[in-house]
Amino acid sequence: MEPLTWSGSFGAFLNPLMLAAVVAFVILFLTNVVMTFAGMRSGDFEVNADGTLVYQRTPMDMVLTGMKYAVLLFVLCCIGYIIGGLTLPTIEQKGILGAMAQRLLPVWIALVVTFALSITFKRRLGLYGKLFDSPIGMAGFGLVMFWIFAAIFSGVFPLVPTHGAIDLISQMRNELPGTPLPNPDDGEYPYYLLGGDNLGRDVFSRVFFGAADVLKITPVATLFAFMVGITLGLPAGYFGGKLDTILTFIANLALAFPVILLFFLLVTPEIVAAGVPQYMSMILFLFPILFFVVLFNSRFHTDPTRRNILVGAAIAIGGVLYLSLISNPSDPDLPLLFRLWPEPFDLFDIAGNLLIVFVSVVFVNSPTVFRIVRGITLDVKTRDYVAAAQTRGEGPWYIMLWEILPNARGPLIVDFCLRIGYTTILLGTLGFFGLGVSPESPDWGSTINEGRRLLTIYPHPALPPALALMSLVLGLNLLADGLREESLKD
């Protein structure tokens, strides 16, 4: 079989069109720059005597319109490839782009449904709905949702990947994108769409399995960092004084600690054997339980029955999860403390490396979250509604968690989006240093690291995960920008 071409049969006319769009954009952009230097400005609204508005067009406006249409044309060409991938009968005609678009069909459907529903009801959806008023926010949301759906349709329902994450075919080592399999079995996908890596695994499938891995770990890890940051930041800001001085000092220490050194320390065999990551996780994972217990207790202490139910549930559920998380009775290398929890109740085990990832993410991110929360708390605690809560005798934790925290949510949501992005990069960095989740894990960082060795000869195994990482982080940043912009306009 012949290798696939990138653009298939549609490429014959879509490629020149796309090239034309790019060329037109570049030319118009340069004209725009020249015109700006020449002192030309875009037009302005003029008010007529009868109160209507008229837009005065200038050559500058025409250039800007031209640029807009060039971008539109480019996007239309991209959509053309997707449509081609979905409609053309054979893989050869679809080309690599078309075939990928076809594999991603469930993702497209999910995206279209999400956007259609959200835009229809956007006026009733609060801040989330307002996101669809901002093009930047929409672009960001689209990118993020693309990867979330891609992760779901790879990790939960494996519809997108063509091959297994660690299936290897030795003849396919370092083969270029679009190479057919030497002797495909029945029902096996006959091509490696983005080529094979240096062990002969399918790069395309690994990128999407990697997405599932990354999106499973980063939001949860970031959430833990937020729990720790919030639980410490609120009292530091609210009580102030010595407590604040001490906690801020510790946060500064953690921020000043060289992160890379921490990572290497955490994977040093002696330290792992001594159970340091385990002890650290023992402390870190305690925070969420603490958080929920205090949250419910402060709110419902006036109604003891309900309080007991909620706090009891929080302790029971949180406790089981916590103990399952930190202990692993089947691992004889662990210190005795972590093997006490009986096997039948141990719901799940976390691989040692993953624990390290969690610990380092929390360690790196929580001091910054701590500072943000502390700052907002210092501001919000001067408000009259906080004074009103104090004068009716509310406890400090009620005020912190129910009066102050909900009003700090705006900046925190924005920061959460950004921080998932940082964590994704951090996970990549960890993988790159070989400290990632597990050696054969398809997560993006590790994949980039593996591809690095032959980068000059075969760039194709390393580039797709790098682009994936870039687009997800870009999406998160745009989403955060959109949220910030829209939350300011009320």
Add this chain to the structure above:
Amino acid sequence: MVDTIAEDVQAVPERYDGPILEIENLSISFFTRLREIPAVMDFSCTVMPGEAMGLVGESGCGKSTVALGVMQDLGVNGRIVGGTIKFKGRDLNKMSAEELRDLRGSEIAMIYQEPMASLNPAMKIGKQLMEVPMIHEGKSEKEAYQLALDVVTDVRLPDPERMLKSYPHQLSGGQQQRIVIAMALMSKPSLLILDEPTTALDVTVEAGIVDLVKGLGEKYGTSMLFISHNLGLVLETCDRLCVMYSGEAVETGSIEDVFDKMQHPYTQALFRSIPLPGADKNARPLIAIPGNFPLPHERPEGCNFGPRCDYFEAGRCDVGSIRMEKVPGNDRHASRCVKFKEIDWMAEPELAATTEKAPIGDVVLKIDNLKKYYEVAANALFGGGDKKVVKANETLSFEARESETLAIVGESGCGKSTLAKVLMGLETATDGTIVMGNQEIQNTAIEDRETKTVSSIQMVFQNPFDTLNPSMTVGRQIIRALEVFKIGSSDADRRNRMLELLDLVKLPRAFADRMPRQLSGGQKQRVGIARAFAGDARIVVADEPVSALDVSVQAAVTDLLMEIQRREKTTLLFISHDLSIVRYLSDRVMVMYLGHVVELGSTEQVFSPPYHPYTEALLSAVPIADTSIEKKHIVLDGDIPSAMNPPSGCPFQTRCRWKSDVPGGLCEKDVPPMRTLATGHEIKCHLAEDILARMEPVIKIAAE
């Protein structure tokens, strides 16, 4: 001699004699994604040379937008959609950015509300002032410095040379505002726009600034556009005024005409809703304007004030657009009302239900010799070094009785907030006793108080935009108070009680499920009151509950407080700096200065001589919107001393105008004792009886 004068006249450049500012049919709109929001519609006014024009209205009426329109600084989405603004005969709308830049700061200067925000915190005062003539007139540094020195002397700041060398944060609020005024005057502008220049300042400081602005207007011959929500202030500073309502000028004319012969129902309603001397909470209660200010996109057809107007007539007031019409016989007096010629403006208003004075009951709160000191470490980081003591409250003694309103009056830093904190239990007293009912509570912090004690002393806060948690529904916030006060046995029970509380403060029950951002300022304040009364409070500390509200809403909220007080027999501790409202609603008044009670007595005793010298100055400082009132002019020098470093002896001695009448420098040596002048009237002053007896009343109602 004659010749030199002639030469002088010739040296003066040709002067422009026409109006300085001529605004004709100005309309300004802001454009948002959803709609066009008209902020100012069909606004006209003329300012002649040397004239001071007042622009009065409630928040959101468009008065600041007019000022920004004159400055041609409307931001990205604001546009002038009609009309002209002529400055000295030149149309500002047609000027280029360069021409406007040339004009701003040199010919037209603007003074904003917040002085700290108008000064660059990273630049010394002198440098900021010198910039103006150096940029606009190309003067040398030396000339500019000399000019700066002169102007700073003109705005009556002490030690001008040191002032020029300091940074903005080293000055007090009043001094900063004087510097901003100085900066505006540096280039001797023809037009000065003042946008609420004293709202952020204390009353006595405000009086000083107003006095200064008036004097400077006369000295420099500057025309002024004075924007304010305070009618009294406009009366004191301006020659003419323009009343605005919901984006339109509704009445314009000279001060005398508009104040005494008003020709628009809104102006009339405004005057009836502010507490003037003579108003009385029982016999002559204020008349609140019904309804709410319309939102810009929900303005009614026809007259904007129609739905709230007593004289509304369907078919005439709600059709077409209503134009400004000249009032015959008066000087440039116009009204935007179709019926102004038919209304009998002299008719006495129908009195709202008068009430009997509620009988004053037993003592509920007795405070004896209360002291609250704070220790402030000089070196915060390591806690070492000298400790300074801030005496926030010094030997306070007073009583409050059931159904009584005790007003606590004083400017910022007088210790009234500290007193409130100690009463509420957020702080514990350093010395002395607070007896509530029959319990001593001065040393019990709020977490150790019984629920009953906590719920029986509650607070209403100042800022309506801050008093409710923005992320909780109104109902939820009241229910929370009920939960904490252990009222009601079930959720349904508490919900019922919450709805009753909403009835009590006259809010519709549907508001229970609304978020605070959907409520107006007055409505939020009502929820705040409902929350304070959730636990059947016996004592309510109201910390300036209406000072942040618009005039027309103030009356309604004040009356609500009075009505609840009458029904629940609550003791109201009303903290305020606004003596007009204090005179209107309080039974007794306590005047505080730098932590001391300087005067305490019934309202009549405090508002008539003999006064404490500070009370006298305070009374003189408060602007009163009534042309028939004659006030003695007393302006205090300087600022309130810092509580960290109080003056020796009498706290008020640094600013007291009677100090020379006390022999032997006693004022600087000893804190005066509390003296009883008449039953229940106590003052803290060294002045001899005969001097006190000679004091004249500050406020006199001119013989009619």
